[in-house]
Amino acid sequence: MEKQFNLRTVNVTRYITPLREGGSLPALAEADDDFKYVLKFRGAGHGVKALIAELIGGEIARALGLPVPELVFANLDEAFGRTEGDEEIQDLLQGSQGLNLALHFLSGAINFDPVVTEVDPKLASQIVWLDAYITNVDRTFRNTNMLIWHKELWLIDHGACLYFHHSFTDWQGHAKVPFTLIKDHVLLPQASQLKEVDAEFKAILTDEVLRGIVNLIPQDWLQWEDVDETAEQIRDIYFKFLTTRRDHSEIFLKQANDVR
Incomplete structure (x- = not known):
């Protein structure tokens, strides 16, 4: 289905x-x-x-x-x-x-403080994997972009991820590079289960799932003046970027494990 x-x-x-x-x-x-x-x-x-x-x-x-x-x-x-x-x-x-x-709006939520709240290795590994996959530069000690709400950790603010699209050139190259900024990730020290998470998450992120997410992008958000591609071609580049990066996850996984 x-x-x-x-x-x-x-x-x-x-x-x-x-x-x-x-x-x-x-x-x-x-x-x-x-x-x-x-x-x-x-x-x-x-x-x-x-x-x-x-x-x-x-x-x-x-x-x-x-x-x-x-x-x-x-x-x-x-x-x-x-x-x-x-x-x-x-x-x-x-x-x-x-x-x-x-x-x-998560009313009453407080900013995540790594000194106060310990995150278990599985959840830390899941969040680190996600951020390395989508090239999210914003989950550092300076700006954790996580909240504690009803005693649970919540992720917010993904607007700085997928930064390849600001130049929108050589998406193939960008999809296969390690994510060096993962060294600054606030949860990297706890992320000891990246290999297990990699297998689980790649099984979830099928082509069908990624296509469904990319298809959510409204048509009028894809009318870019600085590129030659049509809206449908732009949407397809996002899809290909995400599938290529998923299929080459060993590249960003090695980077994360090396800096750990």
């Missing part, structure tokens, strides 16, 4: 406050389902590419059974933000009309 991947779509009804710890100025917002979300804007610095990275990284983590907040498509009406007093925020809202991406 074909695996279906779907994201809900909500309409943003209220901009609550900017979350200034994020480089792209995400915001806490409320939607028409009465839930609060951390809203990521298409009009921010890296534009739709950061949203695509967030979408693919988050949904791969979910497919692997890792705890990530629900992702939703968040629609911003053209009238939204006209009454906002802060000019920078007003420009951001005006430049983000249409479909954006949001994560369910």
